[in-house]
Amino acid sequence: MIPNKYITWGNSGAIIRELAAYGAQRAKAVGPENVYDFTIGSPSIEPPKKFLDTVDELMKTVSPIELHTYAPAAGLESVRKAVAGYLADSFGVEYSPDDIYMTHGASSALAIILAALLSEGEDALVLAPYFPEYKIYVEQAGGRLIEVPCDADFQTDLDALEKRLTPKTSVLIINSPNNPSGAVLSESSVKAISELLNRKAAEYGHPIYIVADEPYRELVYGDIEVPFIPAFYDNTIYCYSFSKSLSLPGERIGYLAVSPKAEAHDDIRAAVNGAGRALGYVCVSTMFQLAAAQCLGVTVDISKYDNNRLLAYTSLKDMGFACVKPDGAFYLFIKAPDGDSQGFCRKAMEKDILLVPGDAFGCPGYARLAYCVSNERIRRSLPAFKTLAEEYGL
């Protein structure tokens, strides 16, 4: 019998993809330049030259058999060594190659680690707003996802977190820089969360793990620093993807790093291997592993995203829309003027502005604008936004 949950997940939740498909359809009707599609968080900046050159060089110097052969399930030894060394040098946490497990981007890292950490009937908490697939990964693992609302600036509401912690809590998922709000968790927040979790873990007699989902780590603007959570909280599993830093989302390459100081470290590493096998993973592309390992710390030129961020934020703010200035990622989270995000997105759509309702991210009352597009698209959309503002009497 076909399990109902998969039919439901298969038929639902594709709102972002559906909106994008509508946008493509609409572009055929009115011209692509007249559709202001801000739905998909897909990088629009060329991968770094260093990365392209490295791939080129690998294709010239490594035989195709070697370049396209199986890698070990956890990743190539040399690559895991490079990643561990990079993390140790950058953030002062002494990872070893065995702490690293290469994954098909952050999504597979999350699916694997949540399977490895959650038993049937346990809770995973998540700081809202959050990426909707978390819920599926948690439920697939037999757990329950519990949302922790944030404060008005999208920072942590510690009381709200404490209220939701129970002896059934195994995991707290944190995504900073955040999709969809663009907020970066402050160091003081991380410290306060760590203190709270340590206290509660002692009370409950079992660890509470933080799963830190950080594909946007390098996409921060101004002098913002992103605290490295494993440096503050030992029971952290860090999930990373090269999708955004190298503009490489289609190649599915990332990793997870189990803190060397995590409780039950060896069991977690074994369970990660086991869950990886059980979910059907074999290995991450040898070619892209080798290339990424040579580009650790290399990042796309984010000045274009920054220009877009400032243009979108300043313009919408000036029109009267309420939004918090994003410090990272490539999203602007706009408050629906009357609190009805679905209505807001519908009204925007009538003007060919495509936004994603915040409901999809556990945060109704907002809409997400992905500004990883051409600057021109933002510029051309402004008159339509102006009309929208006027409709709401802003």
Place this chain on the structure above:
Amino acid sequence: MIPNKYITWGNSGAIIRELAAYGAQRAKAVGPENVYDFTIGSPSIEPPKKFLDTVDELMKTVSPIELHTYAPAAGLESVRKAVAGYLADSFGVEYSPDDIYMTHGASSALAIILAALLSEGEDALVLAPYFPEYKIYVEQAGGRLIEVPCDADFQTDLDALEKRLTPKTSVLIINSPNNPSGAVLSESSVKAISELLNRKAAEYGHPIYIVADEPYRELVYGDIEVPFIPAFYDNTIYCYSFSKSLSLPGERIGYLAVSPKAEAHDDIRAAVNGAGRALGYVCVSTMFQLAAAQCLGVTVDISKYDNNRLLAYTSLKDMGFACVKPDGAFYLFIKAPDGDSQGFCRKAMEKDILLVPGDAFGCPGYARLAYCVSNERIRRSLPAFKTLAEEYGL
């Protein structure tokens, strides 16, 4: 709490990888030319020129952003169309693009389809011998894997199959050409299995699906034809990988095809989407999808595998070892002279011949020799095999 099953799966079952690691270690000690490692089924023939040229061309003509961007979860529309058309033209089953779902090789296709077809407590039958990961995928889906022993020629024992069919049977997994035996299921076997399953499905009042795992379809020798199971049995989900036909195992590209005539077709397609999401898959590499779609029907030059097959088979046979001549894949399944496959592999290992015990494939009493190696390695190993044969008094 960390689920025990993942710890167990993580710490176990890596016998092939462990043997290969031992081989690499041993090679350092005695020189690589003196270790006869036949453990890993990793292609050793250069990918076809057509494929390498296509990748080259794509890298020159498509912008890096476009080439490395997200693909839709099910695969690029143009690619699914090409695959559906290729299957229809080649085998006469009229697939549509919506029947095709691109996967990270056959392993992820199997993990996804078994999740999508099995509910808790149901049985998946498998014709032994079989690839050990099947058991994990079935158990991960909450099902139970039941082995159906084969006859002495590694063909189907229909009575054994019938005895194991019950109302709890949802799936029959068939892998032809077979890993590890190299056997190809005959058309008459496929017809007889189809008839039996149709009869039993009518009796039970629910479909029994065949999952046809066929990464070795093109690797057959002489004038052997591999029957296309969906052409004989409507309730078939076909799982394919380009790993072997294009010598591309590290890039993880393949697909599954739901027969257009399968019962509950739309629910299966939805469940495949849903299971893909739940297991953490996002998309298959855009670049390799585009390349593979241009290489449908293109296959590596298998004459080298064929030469290896004949050399290994004839030589071992002449020494007195019992083995069935393989028609496909790149494995020779050797009978342990005294029936003790573990002891046989141990004795072989003492002579630096590395084989995998058949126990790993649900078929004790045999050992697998992967002949996808250099012809020289086989040639150089023959004196050691000769000594082994003499030890057994052959």
